[in-house]
Amino acid sequence: MKLGIMQPYFFPYIGYWQLLNAVDTYVVYDDVNFIKGGWINRNRILANGNPQYINVILDNPSSNKKINEINIRNDRFCYDKTLKTLDLHYRKAPYYEPVRAFLEPVLKFQTDNLAEYLFHSIQEVCSYLGISAQLILSSSLDKNNDLRRQEKVLDICTRMGAGDYYNAIGGKELYDAECFLSRGIRLHFLKTDDVVYEQVNSGFVSNLSIIDVMMCNSREVIHRFLMQYSLE
Numbered sequence: 001m002k003l004g005i006m007q008p009y010f011f012p013y014i015g016y017w018q019l020l021n022a023v024d025t026y027v028v029y030d031d032v033n034f035i036k037g038g039w040i041n042r043n044r045i046l047a048n049g050n051p052q053y054i055n056v057i058l059d060n061p062s063s064n065k066k067i068n069e070i071n072i073r074n075d076r077f078c079y080d081k082t083l084k085t086l087d088l089h090y091r092k093a094p095y096y097e098p099v100r101a102f103l104e105p106v107l108k109f110q111t112d113n114l115a116e117y118l119f120h121s122i123q124e125v126c127s128y129l130g131i132s133a134q135l136i137l138s139s140s141l142d143k144n145n146d147l148r149r150q151e152k153v154l155d156i157c158t159r160m161g162a163g164d165y166y167n168a169i170g171g172k173e174l175y176d177a178e179c180f181l182s183r184g185i186r187l188h189f190l191k192t193d194d195v196v197y198e199q200v201n202s203g204f205v206s207n208l209s210i211i212d213v214m215m216c217n218s219r220e221v222i223h224r225f226l227m228q229y230s231l232e
Contacts, residue, residue, distance in 0.1 A: 003162035005029055005138070005153055007067065008118035009039045010056050011125070011209040014225055015168060015192035020122075021131045021226045022190060023166050027156060028122065030068040030115035031139040034061060041072075041114065043209035047089045049202040054082050054209070058114065068115035068139055079107045086211070093200050093215035102128055103211065115139075125210060129222055150175050157185050166190055169232065193228040197221070 004023040008030060009016060020026050034040060041058055044051040057073040083104060090096050106124045111117050115137070123135055144155050153175070157165050162185055167175060169191040180187040196204055197217055213222060 001025060001160070001162050002164045002166060003027065003157055003160060004133070004166045005156060006168070007032060007035075007040060008115060008122060010041050010043050010054075010118060011121065011211050012039060012043060013207045014195050014210060014213055015190070015207075015229070017125070017129060017131065017210060018192060018226050018229045019166055019168055019190050020126060020133050021129075022229075023133050025136065025160065025162075026133045027136050027138050027141070027160075028115075028119055029138045030119065031066050031137075031145070033063055034065055034067050034070050034114075036061060036063050040067060040118070043211075044207075045086065045089065045209055046199055046202055046205055046212055047085070049205075051205055051208065052085070052089075054085060054211075056114065056117065067118075068113065068137075070114040071112045072114050072117055074110065074112050074117075076108075082107055086215075090200060090215045095215055095218065099211070099214045102214075128214070129219065129226070131226075150179065154180065154183055154185070158183055164188060172232070189232045191230050191232060193230060195225045195228050197225075 002023040003025050004019050005027040006019065006029060008028050041056040042053050044053055057078045059071045059073055061070055086100065106121050109117060109120050119137060141156065143159060147155050164186045165180060166188045169189045172189050175187055177187045199212065199216055
């Protein structure tokens with residue numbers, strides 16, 4: 001079984017979905033510490049040719065809390081503001097109408113919990129893109145929560161019977177292939193190739209939110225993008 005593990009992010013870039021598409025089972029790491037200033041509750045879209053942040057507004061976020069311990073400000077104003085921003089900058093995008101219709105109920109999903117909100121959005125985008133990986137919240141697993149970093153990942157892999165573990169290339173310095181092999185697990189690092197497409201009123205800005213990819217490309221084209229990576 002091919003396994004991936006990653007924190008939940010707010011409509012993350014194409015590489016996140018490539019990893020999801022490459023594995024059979026994907027553990028969404030919701031019971032690790034929240035990272036302030038990271039990508040958990042924000043991402044970037046394109047606004048007049050420049051990157052602009054969109055956000056999930058949080059109540060009292062703290063790096064001392066787990067992701068699933070943080071609440072969001074779930075009110076109509078926050079989501080209407082995001083939708084109006086998308087309307088302003090993507091109305092001329094070729095797939096604006098179907099993607100806008102898809103995004104509205106996802107953005108307005110009713111929960112006060114950040115992890116639940118992000119998990120739901122990941123499920124919905126997977127469905128839209130045709131990604132079939134089984135999604136599991138890490139907080140639902142029977143595991144040793146006293147372990148840290150590599151040992152914690154190895155513990156999850158072993159308990160779930162993974163034969164292959166896939167990680168984003170950014171984690172290459174964190175994990176040792178020999179340690180994984182000693183447990184009968186092959187370690188792979190996924191590196192996203194250049195994924196270039198025509199954006200709205202712009203040259204090309206890479207690594208924007210999947211929202212930008214969806215607004216500008218058909219699902220068939222995005223399926224090809226999901227395969228544009230190499231393994232190390």
